[in-house]
Amino acid sequence: MKIKPNRREFLKGAGAIAAASTLPLSTVEIAFADSKKNFTFGYISDSHIQHIKGNQFVNNWDRGLIRSVAEANLMQPKPDFVVFGGDLAQLGTKPELDHGAEMLAKLNYKTYHVLGEHDYYLDLGEYWSELFGDHYYSWDHKGVHFIVLNSIITFKEWTFDRWPTPEQRMLEMAGLDNPNGSPFMVGDAQRAWLAKDLEKVSKDTPVVVFSHSPIQKLYKGWNFWTDDAEQIQALLAPFADATVIYGHVHQIQYNQIGNISFHAVMATAWPWPYPSTYAQAEHTMPKLTVPMNRADPFFERDATGWQFIDMSNGRVSMSYNLANNTNRTVAYDPASGKPVDTQFQDVGNRVPPQIHY
Amino acid sequence: MRRKYVWISLAVVAAALAVVGVSLQADEFTDTDVERWQGEYMSVVDDGRALWGSPDLGTNGVACGQCHPNGANTHPETYPKFQQQLGRVIALREMINWCLMNPLEGEVLELDDPRMIALEAYISYERRGVALDPGKH
Numbered sequence: 001m002k003i004k005p006n007r008r009e010f011l012k013g014a015g016a017i018a019a020a021s022t023l024p025l026s027t028v029e030i031a032f033a034d035s036k037k038n039f040t041f042g043y044i045s046d047s048h049i050q051h052i053k054g055n056q057f058v059n060n061w062d063r064g065l066i067r068s069v070a071e072a073n074l075m076q077p078k079p080d081f082v083v084f085g086g087d088l089a090q091l092g093t094k095p096e097l098d099h100g101a102e103m104l105a106k107l108n109y110k111t112y113h114v115l116g117e118h119d120y121y122l123d124l125g126e127y128w129s130e131l132f133g134d135h136y137y138s139w140d141h142k143g144v145h146f147i148v149l150n151s152i153i154t155f156k157e158w159t160f161d162r163w164p165t166p167e168q169r170m171l172e173m174a175g176l177d178n179p180n181g182s183p184f185m186v187g188d189a190q191r192a193w194l195a196k197d198l199e200k201v202s203k204d205t206p207v208v209v210f211s212h213s214p215i216q217k218l219y220k221g222w223n224f225w226t227d228d229a230e231q232i233q234a235l236l237a238p239f240a241d242a243t244v245i246y247g248h249v250h251q252i253q254y255n256q257i258g259n260i261s262f263h264a265v266m267a268t269a270w271p272w273p274y275p276s277t278y279a280q281a282e283h284t285m286p287k288l289t290v291p292m293n294r295a296d297p298f299f300e301r302d303a304t305g306w307q308f309i310d311m312s313n314g315r316v317s318m319s320y321n322l323a324n325n326t327n328r329t330v331a332y333d334p335a336s337g338k339p340v341d342t343q344f345q346d347v348g349n350r351v352p353p354q355i356h357y
Numbered sequence: 358m359r360r361k362y363v364w365i366s367l368a369v370v371a372a373a374l375a376v377v378g379v380s381l382q383a384d385e386f387t388d389t390d391v392e393r394w395q396g397e398y399m400s401v402v403d404d405g406r407a408l409w410g411s412p413d414l415g416t417n418g419v420a421c422g423q424c425h426p427n428g429a430n431t432h433p434e435t436y437p438k439f440q441q442q443l444g445r446v447i448a449l450r451e452m453i454n455w456c457l458m459n460p461l462e463g464e465v466l467e468l469d470d471p472r473m474i475a476l477e478a479y480i481s482y483e484r485r486g487v488a489l490d491p492g493k494h
Contacts, residue, residue, distance in 0.1 A: 177426035273430035279487050298442040
């Protein structure tokens, strides 16, 4: 299905955004000797487009995606592509995926798609594939090897034998805190594919993996978790510059495990609490992370946003464009060998809204 | 004659107390009593948990749990507190009503509505063990 943007509607939206003149765009420092290699890309994720009935959708979530698309179209310098990080839909239905695809079609850039659990568990990604293609794949771009994984599959028994209807299966997985859910994983078949895909990539080529769930184990209760994370990390270990960018968590997170940098992205729909704020749970949050601001629910878009990513040194510099907050940049620091927040990393620079409890 | 009425009245009161299962000895209760009372509370917590994930509390299908998994980020131990966006000190249930009206696009609940009590019971249960800290931001 191809949906072309309506030109008049696009110009109207762009004009409104430009008039607000709040665009958080910055220029890019050049680090590669070969400046042709420098590029940026956009990252939009977790829009959770939610169908009410007929042609009605939850307005709040629609606005998040519409705003991100409009802002991404005004990026300067222009990104080489945009990634949509999964959970376009809330319950994986055709109306939700169609409505989301229509909004995303207004992007002026080549868009790559990652599959989220909310897109998947109704029909196991069948309609999503009709719209967006393969569940996992890779490509090369200006000296960087990019990989998209489907990291949200789970045990066969849970997927095929446990639930009387696909609708119930979707609902059980859609509840983040539902104890009837099941841990995410990449699985044997895809890991075998990944090992083969990486064979042909030289070890000094920067590798960037896009997944929906974190390829690390943070908190199992909310599936801030990938069950075979260590095995995927082992496949990435031989590469000098490896990065994983993931959605699902709706919050700022970053981490460094060995040579692998991890960056989470914000949702366009709503923020999630940090697992550390759930008093009954054990969790392991990355110590490195300076949290996002605690959300103010009276501002509908607070603690939501989208990202643009500068790849000029083969590592990620992640700029968070936050609709109602001060923007943040988390960039790989070659001196310390890990991602750091460019403004707030020092404890003395933190602000009270970054304290979560 | 008057004495007869007194005795009848006392008998009626005693019978009523026996029916509702209340001991005349107020300071004595058993493990069985405690277990039953905890069960009563937990049944309301369970009602609250069901409402927390329900698409029917508001009008747009959005559920409380979508933004607040396990009731997190609701901070029941900090209420009543000055809700700076409203400019006054409020109880938690007023904030619950704010959420019902806004993200859920629904109607407010009466402050003593059993559903309101159930929501509050669930939120507090998920926060058990955290020290009271009214007014905290």
